[in-house]
Amino acid sequence: MSSGAEIPEGMSADARETWPSAELISSWLGDVDLDVEWRPGEVSEVHADDPDAVARARTFRDVLGSFASGVTVVTAVSNGEPVGMTCQSFSSVSLDPPLVLFIPAKTSRAWPLMQRAGRFCVNFLAHDQAELSNTMASRGTDKFxxxxxxxxxxTGSPLLHGALGYVDCAIHAVHEAGDHYVVIGRVLDLALGGPERPLLFYRGAYTTTD
Incomplete structure (x- = not known):
């Protein structure tokens, strides 16, 4: 591992040891044939010639989709350029030390760039930011x-205007979990943005509170 001076503030000293190899990161950046949509902008590979596998995947998606969750956009700056991804799978982890997590798919193109940056910001979307969520869920080359x-x-990561709040983090650890990665971040800064209603995702569609 490189010298400790290059480790961002708040990052575990051995965090890089839990990260995927450079070869695996590069492989994520290529085109992937995708079949089943899971979360906004996120799809998982399923063998289309196996009807039982497709049915199980859809049942899994439909049942888990009945759990309403907030919608976030995770951002970073990599090689001087902003990168972002819509992420429904976000959670707090620990108060001491302050840790949070998000769970990108292995097929994500934004995550390898965030991994290289070593830091990220989680933006909590407001009820009127569904279009922003869709933009960040797309595979466009100039989302910003x-x-x-x-x-x-x-961290210098993009803080999106209009977000309900944000959590700015350094990557603490990364763990493999099936077709996803569990990314744990150490919180460096956080704040509320406003009293607006949150953007939620429920049964495959956006919604909000009354």
Missing amino acids: ASVDWEPTEQ
Whole structure:
């Protein structure tokens, strides 16, 4: 591992040892044939010639989709360029030390760039930001072309205008979990953005509170 001076503030000293290899990261950046949509902008590979596998995947998606969750956009700056991905799978983990997690698919193109950056910001979307969620869930090459944002003070990651709040983090550890990775971040900074209603995702569609 490189010298400790290159480790971002708040990152575990052995965090890089839990990260995927450079070869695996590069392989994620290629095109992948995808079949079953799971979360906004996220799909998982299922063998289309196996009807039972497809049926099980759809049942899994439909049942788990009955659990309503908030919608976030995870952002970072990699090689001087902003990157982002819509993420429904986010959670707090620990108060001491302050840790959170998000769970990107192995097919994600944004995650390898975030991994290289070593830091990220989780933006909590408001009820009127469904279009922003769709933009960040797309595979477009310039997702930020019409998005208003500013860099966070701690990591320089994009803080999206209009977000309900944000959590700015350094990567603490990464763990393999089936066709996803569990990314644990150490919180460096966080704040609320406003009293607006949250954007939620429920049974394959956006919704919000009354």
